[in-house]
Amino acid sequence: MTLTERGALRGCIGHVAADRELGTVVREMAVAAARDDPRFAPVSCEELSSLALEISVLSEPTPLPAPVAPERIVVGRDGLIVRRDRHVALLLPQVARGYHWGPEAFLAATCHKAGLPPDAWREPATEVLTFQADVFGEGDA
Numbered sequence: 001m002t003l004t005e006r007g008a009l010r011g012c013i014g015h016v017a018a019d020r021e022l023g024t025v026v027r028e029m030a031v032a033a034a035r036d037d038p039r040f041a042p043v044s045c046e047e048l049s050s051l052a053l054e055i056s057v058l059s060e061p062t063p064l065p066a067p068v069a070p071e072r073i074v075v076g077r078d079g080l081i082v083r084r085d086r087h088v089a090l091l092l093p094q095v096a097r098g099y100h101w102g103p104e105a106f107l108a109a110t111c112h113k114a115g116l117p118p119d120a121w122r123e124p125a126t127e128v129l130t131f132q133a134d135v136f137g138e139g140d141a
Contacts, residue, residue, distance in 0.1 A: 001013060001014060001026065001029035001030050001032070001033040001053065001054070001055060001056075002033065002053070002054040002055075002056070002092075003030075003033045003034060003043070003051050003052070003053060003054075004051070004052045004054070005047060005050050005051055005052075006050060010040060010043065010047075010051060011033035011034055011035075011036075011037040011039075011040050011043065012033055012037060013029055013032040013033045013036060013037055014029055014056070014058075014090065015028070015029055016058060016061070016081070016090065018060075022057065026055055030053065034051075052137065052138045053137065053138055054135060054136070054137040054138075055135070055136045055137070056079075056092050056094075056133040056134070056135050056136075057133060057134045057135075057136070058079065058131045058132070058133050059131045059132045059133070060131070061081050061129035061130065061131045062129060062130055062131065063127060063128070063129050064128045064129065064130060066124050067122065067124070068107070068121050068122065068128045070102075070103035070104050070107060071103065072103075072130075073103040073106065073107070073130060075093075075096045075097060075101065075102065075103060075106060076093060076094075076096065076097040077093055077132060078093055078130040078131070078132065079091060079092045079093040079095075079130065079131045079132065079133055080106060080107065080110040080128065080129070080130060080131075081110070081127075081128070081129040081130075081131065082107075082110045082111050082113075082114045082116065082120070082121060082126060082127070082128055082129075083114075083126070083127040083129070084114070084116060084120060084123075084125050084126040084127065085125075087114040087115050087116050088114055089110050089111070089112075089113035089114035089115075090110070090113075091106065091109060091110045091113060092133055092135075093132065093133050093135075094133075094135060095109075096109075107121040107128065108121070110128075111126070
């Protein structure tokens, strides 16, 4: 679930496991994005009318074989998950497109979000997975 306020990120929290009904997850993530994203103060009642919601329903993640070949990542279609030990991060497909990143910059940003060095995706101990997302936002027909 991604919340934006006048086009600026206001909160983003998700749930990757397919272990609950979609409606339940959407409701829980909307609340979590509004109050639990550590990068932002909780959303106030006064802000509610200026928020836009975007829901990304993810496909099952697919591991990329090591060594990771950046050319296998399609910017705008693929999202990334990077995992190593307790370090995990996920960036949605629309993030790379929005920042005009190529595959290597997308990999580096995902590693950075996980608290890893930007080139950690090159190391065999780092698992990289791709996924796709069906994205629904306010104003979609």
